[in-house]
Amino acid sequence: MSAVTIPTPGVVTGHRRSTAVQDALSVAWRNLKGMSRTPQVIVFSTIQPIIFVLNFRFVFGGALSGALPQGVPYVDFLMPGIFVQTVTFGSTAIAVGMANDLGTGLIERFRSLPMARSAVLAGRTIADLVRNALVVALMILVGFAVGFRIHAGVPALFGAFLLLLTFMFALSWVFATIGLAVGDPEAAQAATFPLMAVLVFASTAFVPAATMPGWLQAYADHQPVSDVADAVRALVLGGPTAGRVAIALLWCAGIVVVFAPLAVARYRRVA
Secondary structure, X not given: OOOOOOOOOOOOOHHHHHHHHHHHHHHHHHHHHHHHHOOHHHHHHHHHHHHHHHXXXXXXXXXXXXXXXXXXXXXXXXXXXXXXXXXXXXXOHHHHHHHHHHHOOHHHHHHHOOOOOOHHHHHHHHHHHHHHHHHXXXXXXXXXXXXXXXXXXXXXHHHHXXXXXXXXXXXXXXXXXXXXXXXXXXHHHHHHHHHHHHHHOOOOOOXXXXXXXXXXXXXXXXXXXXXXXXXXXXXXXXXXXXXXXXXXXXXXXXXXXXXXXXXXXXXXXXX
8 A cells, every 4th residue: 555645734835836826827717707707897997098198198298298308209208107007006906806805705705615725816916917918008009009109129118018017916915905904895996096196196107206396206206106107118218227127126026025915914814
């Protein structure tokens, strides 16, 4: 009779790791199928940034273009900020989704199944990452349609795309923590807006920091949305890039280090 191997307590085996990955992918696939049945989610996720593009490009662009360095069209300055705004707004969906799963008892159902407990958080994050990738790709096409042009080549644009998804992944942990903390979809949506507003509208996404009051410049120059927008802008427009990208990646890493454990701890309490 062959011996039966009993896993040592506290040791994560390769099989358990692979099972956790499979569970996360299964949850992600479930969420993606749910999105496919409600295409209006993608539609309305796209309409809002398109409205911002049209407003800033054709309504405010003439007034704002004078604040830019000479030779930089406002649309080329604007679109990287729109891309960052899109992933920031899009990442809030995980707060509403987690709060909805918690309120409907779906997390309790998952808890009763033989699956990795981390799969719910990871699967939701993966699904939202895919959705945001599609929305950002569409926004790039919209940008080209209104006159946006890249100046540093396609590889740099692809690098900017990856940076945007990395930033979205980092922010998803912030909003997952909020969604799990409030436990109600409407409350989660209301709770995410002040944070979004402070991050996006008080940043260099739409205008240079030099146009702001001195006290606001200090904040706008040292916050994650501004640094990621400046890094994406450097990638697609050209110029010094490595330092800006490094700062943006440090923000992403710092956000994950702080908020991923908070989200996991909160999830363990409620699940």
